[in-house]
Amino acid sequence: MTDLDDAVRAVASVPRLLVALDFDGVLAPIVNVPSEARPLPESAAALGALATLSDTVVALVSGRGLADLAAVSGFGSPIRMIGSHGGEFDDGAAVLDDAQRERLDAVVAELEELVGGEPGVVLEHKPAGVAVHVRNAPPEVASRVIDAVGTGPAARDGVEATPGKAVVDLSVVQINKGAALDVLRERIEADAVLFAGDDVTDETAFARLRPGDVGVKVGPGDTAAEHRVDGPLDVAKLLKGLLAARTGR
Template identity: 65%
Template structure:
């Protein structure tokens, strides 16, 4: 069954579709792909994947996945290839050049990783993910008390190391030795492309930095509940499929 969109959102998408150069930036998990227990099994909804591919083939239109996942992981689970752009690690890795760390940053990353592993120390249901610029603690598979204990220990310990940037998400805490954000990534992509307008769709608290960077004429869409700076909201990834299909029809 085709989902219907709010009339105001449909109007905003129709206006967005008229700009000469358009950037469509999308989070992956919870936006194109439903949230799943095992992140390695995550895949985009077929309708959304088809709409992304079709949009990316249109003149003056760039589609970018903007995810907290590491770039290689994002490439694997999304299945997208050029001309779709991939940006991983919250803007820390672009598909046209991975993040380069200084010697000091590499040393800090090693210290951070060791401290996080010591703090977690085999807690059941907790998963650690190494990234080029840091390490991530995932507690989605842990019991609530374990998750709270682990996150508190990491927040008050390793995350406080000088030079470490901590970003909290849904059942996740990411720590990096460089300053990155999805908002900064939006600015970078906009500048590189000379985009006249941006559509950004996200679902997590880490996406709020991107919503906050949007300008008049841009469109921000929050997926799901929670406070947001986005101008519009939809309920679920299935609604994002309808959104992308509407934008595609208007852009064509």
């Protein structure tokens, strides 16, 4: 039995458990067209079963907008949804004041001018911000666009920039997955958290984990997580193990 197996069995035994996961690259393999991403059936089945257990809360914590996350994941209640890196909770989307709305409109206008005509670059509009996706752009275009975003709209006062894998998220409110995880933990009074993520944006969540929690980095890269698996297939196996341990506790 591996250290991760031991950790999963231990966290499965707590009275009230929060299971929180990023979506892309964790539950769903990374695809070139984001709207075509779907969770692996094994992971979807395990998550659905976990969410029906007593004192067990399952949540997706993603950089996607809340509506987009619900559409691609196929999940609904009782599985919780947190979108836009914590900018949107499923019990109430982010609300902007007049100054933030004006700032967001200016950022969107600047981005549309900046990326207009750039091949493979896509803007994803969110209630509190906008994401610039360059996964399908030629490398030289991707580099040029990310640099221009960083020195342009991302440098505006009141704009929070969150770089990820082939994407940079701009928000007019201060948000991150770690803060969102803290909020959700307190709201549901969880005794422990299992969190899995693959992106640099998930590091804020790993940094907020406490003794008794379990953090799982999916894929390569530096991380604050104590455990690592290779990809979504391993996450499916992990979730099935967690379900078996939680059911038999």
